[in-house]
Amino acid sequence: MIPGSFEYYAPRSLSDAVKYLSAHKDDVKILSGGQSLLPLMKMRLSKPGYILDIGRIPGLDSIAEEGNNLIIGALVTHNQIEDSELLKKNCPLLPQTATTIADVQVRNRGTIGGSIAHADPAGDWPPAIMALDAEIKVVGPRSERWVKCNDFFLGLLMSVLEPDEVVTALKVPVTGNDKTAYLKAAPRSSGFAVVGVAVRMAMEASGVCSQIALGITGVADKAYRANRVEQMLTGKKLDSKLIEDVATESTRNVDVIEDINGSSEYRAHLTHVYVARAIQAAMQS
Ligand SMILES: Cc1cc2nc3c(=O)[nH]c(=O)nc-3n(C[C@H](O)[C@H](O)[C@H](O)COP(=O)(O)OP(=O)(O)OC[C@H]3O[C@@H](n4cnc5c(N)ncnc54)[C@H](O)[C@@H]3O)c2cc1C
Known part of the structure; x- marks a missing residue:
């Protein structure tokens, strides 16, 4: 139950994060809440040589209104979503979904970006964001793009994410009277x-x-x-x-x-x- 050894890097900017990913893309894993990655590493089902901790990059942990949409940073935790008054009022499906995830310890650490990137076929966020026709912001060395969530998931733990790309945010609509x-x-x-x-x-x-x-x-x-x-x-x-x-x-x-x-x-x-x-x-x- 002890992971293999790895080099650890916690950049302060997204551009440094993307450079690090590009340099080590065959052997690097992004660390967000660690609630899926760390168990896999402890069981040695995942043995990355490099860990990129994105937890110190500013601007990825907030929820904001933008016109008729809500922008949710990738590092927003399940618990933040569960408690968000903005979401309860404008997109209650997300807090409703958050309450069903695991237990309070997992919800305190696990993030929506990590969950989406992990593409677990039993994860709770994928069906919720699909029902909302959400879009996922992906940043890599060549481009920034918004991917429709219905096009994002490819199969068991697989998505359209390239190894040197980071999920940075999610865009969901205000659901009004729906x-x-x-x-x-x-x-x-x-x-x-x-x-x-x-x-x-x-x-x-x-x-x-x-x-x-x-x-x-x-x-x-x-x-x-x-x-x-x-x-x-x-x-x-x-x-x-x-x-x-x-x-x-x-x-x-x-x-x-x-x-x-x-x-x-x-x-x-x-x-x-x-x-x-x-x-x-x-x-x-
Ligand atoms: C006991 C237990 C019970 C659980 N029960 C549930 C449940 O009921 N429902 C549910 O949906 N989930 C459940 N989970 C999983 C939990 O929701 C995780 O938080 C989530 O799957 C991963 O989010 P994370 O932030 O912890 O990601 P991490 O574990 O840090 O990362 C997961 C994977 O995604 C990659 N990654 C992370 N962030 C990014 C990013 N921003 N961009 C690109 N790649 C990234 C990592 O490299 C890794 O491969 C459970 C977990 C545990 C330990």
Whole structure:
């Protein structure tokens, strides 16, 4: 349970960080909250020769309003999101999601940028930011770019991030009167989702759903949007029967995983149940 040896560097600027990453890109890991990286290093599943601690770079740990969006720095912790009055008022799906992550110790250290970069297929942030159509700011030696989160995750612990690129921020919309919810089924021991469902929806006074976005985690090798469910519910007046019928489409054409938490049949069934429950929870929010 002791990591291999490594050189440690904690730059004070993003440009120094990117230079260091470029110089050591085959053997370097960025350290944010360390809640995923350090366990992997202690188990020697990850043995980087160089650690780049970005914790002293100014400007990455704040949440700010910018027009109709909110900019969340990569080093903002799960706990900061849980407690943020700005987010509770303007984008409550994020604080709702934060409360479901692990325990208070992990939430105090773990960061949203680290979670997104880690691309854990059972992580809670990917489905929430997908339901919000968020964008991720990525800075590297050649360019700065905003990546749509639906294009960011490629598979198990894989994303479009290059080894010399840093996630620096997340842009999410102010969700106004939209209704949102995040529900997950998780074993108590780890807290990681067997299935987690994030919903953002707009409802007309008549009960017609004018827009809906659903992000799902824990079910496949990466989080995904339940596009077919979204299409089938948009423009419809929602009732329990319709929601439950349509929820079964949430795993169509999805390669549902199986592991110690259950078979793929069990997980698919749980997904249908949680999709229906999450939509109903959002409607009542
Ligand atoms: C006991 C336990 C329970 C947990 N339960 C949950 C849970 O229920 N739900 C959940 O979602 N998560 C859970 N986690 C994971 C936790 O949320 C982590 O905080 C998160 O996955 C990683 O964030 P971090 O800041 O700790 O990143 P780190 O561990 O520092 O880094 C993770 C990876 O991302 C890279 N990285 C970090 N920051 C950046 C960046 N800014 N740009 C580019 N690459 C970067 C690192 O090099 C590393 O490869 C749990 C962790 C533990 C230890």
